[in-house]
Amino acid sequence: MNIFEALRESHDKQRILCQQLLDTHGDSLERREIFTALKQELYAHSVAEDRYLYIPMMFNDTGLDITRHALSEHHEMDELVEQLEQTELSNTGWLATAKKLADVVHHHLKEEEHGFFQQAGKILSDRDKQQLAKNYLNEYQKYL
Numbered sequence: 001m002n003i004f005e006a007l008r009e010s011h012d013k014q015r016i017l018c019q020q021l022l023d024t025h026g027d028s029l030e031r032r033e034i035f036t037a038l039k040q041e042l043y044a045h046s047v048a049e050d051r052y053l054y055i056p057m058m059f060n061d062t063g064l065d066i067t068r069h070a071l072s073e074h075h076e077m078d079e080l081v082e083q084l085e086q087t088e089l090s091n092t093g094w095l096a097t098a099k100k101l102a103d104v105v106h107h108h109l110k111e112e113e114h115g116f117f118q119q120a121g122k123i124l125s126d127r128d129k130q131q132l133a134k135n136y137l138n139e140y141q142k143y144l
Contacts, residue, residue: 002129003053004117006136010045011109017041018102027090035089035098039081042105044143046074052136053120060123066116073108080104 017038024031054071057063080101087094124132 001133001137002126003124003132003136004121004129006133006140007045007049007053007117008113010041010049010140011113013041014038014045014105014109018105021098022095022102027088031089035084039085040144042077042081044140046077047143048136048139050074051139052132056128056132057120057123063120063123066119070108070112070116073104073111077101077104077108 017034021031021034021038024034050071054067057067080097084094084097084101087097121129
């Protein structure tokens with residue numbers, strides 16, 4: 001498995017959890033559980049991805065700008081999660097913020113999979129891609 005395949009597995013989980021979250025209603029146990037699962041998934045993924053994809057890419061001039069952009073999107077997601085945590089789950093604005101989070105997540109994943117991964121694939125060696133996947137998966141599991 002290479003780093004891109006490992007990341008796509010988490011991306012698929014994020015897409016599913018975002019959709020499940022948007023299908024919930026009010027201050028329900030289901031909404032709480034799915035939101036908690038999404039927060040954990042986003043956190044574990046971003047910490048491990050930052051360390052084992054973005055930071056190595058920042059050492060290459062070609063990867064610097066796209067890495068900065070991706071990291072800013074991670075920050076935007078963190079801010080939306082924090083906003084959701086500070087809002088009552090039954091508040092009418094909660095679902096609107098959750099929708100915005102889902103939109104940012106989907107946008108970020110699409111950019112990574114259809115742009116960033118291709119550029120990173122040209123920069124990283126096959127050996128690097130394999131090793132980064134192992135390191136990413138270990139870190140990801142640690143934070144889940």
